Amino acid sequence: MEKPTHSQAPAFILGVDVSKDSLDVCLVCCAGGRELSRKTNNNPSGFRRLKAWLKQHGCEAGPETLCCLEHTGLYTRQLVHYLLAREVRVWMESALQIKRSIGMVRGKDDKVDAQRIARYALLHQSQAKCVNLSGVTLERLKDLQANRSRLQKALQSIKVTIKELLAVDPVSGKTLEQVNKKAVQGLEKSMEQVEEKMQEFIAKDDALKGKYDLLTSVKGVGKVLAVSLLVYTQGFTRMDDGRKLACYCGVAPFEYRSGTSIMAKAGVSKFANKNLKQVLHMAALNSVRYNQEMKAYFDRKVAEGKSKMSVLNAVRNKLLHQIVAVIKRGTPYEIRLDKI
Missing domain, CATH: 3.30.420.10 (Ribonuclease H-like superfamily/Ribonuclease H)
Structure with a gap:
C-alpha cells in the first residue's frame, strides 16, 4: 500500500x-x-x-x-x-x-x-x-492474479487452435480435441483453485473484504475486476479519484487540439494499464447487458446518434466513478432508475 x-x-x-x-x-x-x-x-x-x-x-x-x-x-x-x-x-x-x-x-x-x-x-x-507493505495479502493476490492470467492465456490458446482446426479439418480437429481434453480440464481446474485461493485471502483480511464487497455491489463488477482493482490500486490507497483511475485504465477522453490546424476528436491515451483496461471492458459489456441503469443509458445515447464504442467507453467511465463513490462512501451501490 x-x-x-x-x-x-x-x-x-x-x-x-x-x-x-x-x-x-x-x-x-x-x-x-x-x-x-x-x-x-x-x-x-x-x-x-x-x-x-x-x-x-x-x-x-x-x-x-x-x-x-x-x-x-x-x-x-x-x-x-x-x-x-x-x-x-x-x-x-x-x-x-x-x-x-x-x-x-x-x-x-x-x-x-x-x-x-x-x-x-x-x-x-x-x-x-x-x-507500506505491512499487509502481504495484496502481494499474494497479485501473484495469484498473474498466475490466473497465464493459465487463462494457455487455455485460450489451446481452445482457439482446436476451434480453428475443427472448422477446416474436422478429423484432425477431433483428434487434437481428444488429446488435449485432460490438459484443458487441468487448466480449468487450476483456474478454479486460484480463484478459490484469492477468495480465501480476501476473506482473512477484514479491510479488503469490506472493499471487495462494496466493489461487487456495483452491477457489472465481478470478482475478476474487483480483485484487479484492489491489486492495482493497492486497496484504493494509491488512487481514490474517479478521473485519475480512468486515466490509469486508459478510458478517460482527452482533447487533441492545437491552433487551427489540429482539430482531432477527443480520444483516450495509450499510456494505460492494458490488463486492467481489458477486464474493465468486459465488465462494461456485462453491465450494458444486465444492469438496467447502464442498459438504459447505452440505448439512449446510441439512439441520439453516438457511436457504440464511444458510449461503451462512457459506460466504463461511469463504472469507475460508481466504484470510487461506493469506496469513499463506504456503503453498497443502489440503482436509482429515476436518475437514468
Missing part, C-alpha cells in the same frame, strides 16, 4: 537501479549535495553490505532516508521488504515518469540510471508516495 511521505524532509536520498542479480545505488546527502555510487548484489548478503557502506558515509538507513526505485516486478520485492523492516521510506515511481522528467538522454548505464533516479527523487521529494 502507499501512504503520503513524512512531513520531515529526508537527510539522505537513495536512488536504486534494480536488476535481477545486482543493485546500482546512488547516495545523495541533502545537506551537501554530494553523490556516492555503489554496486552490490540483489540478495540479503548484498543488502547487508549496502547497509554497512551507507553507515560508513553517515547514513543510518532509517526514517531519515528516502529510497527511490522504479517498478521492476519481482526483482524489487526482497529489497523493499528489507528497507521497510528498517523503516526506510520507500518510493516506487513509474519508470516512464522518471524518464520523461529527465528529458532527452543518450545511452544507458546502470550507474548513471541510479544517479538519475536519485536526482529525480531529490528534485521531486515533496511528491513522494511511500510504500
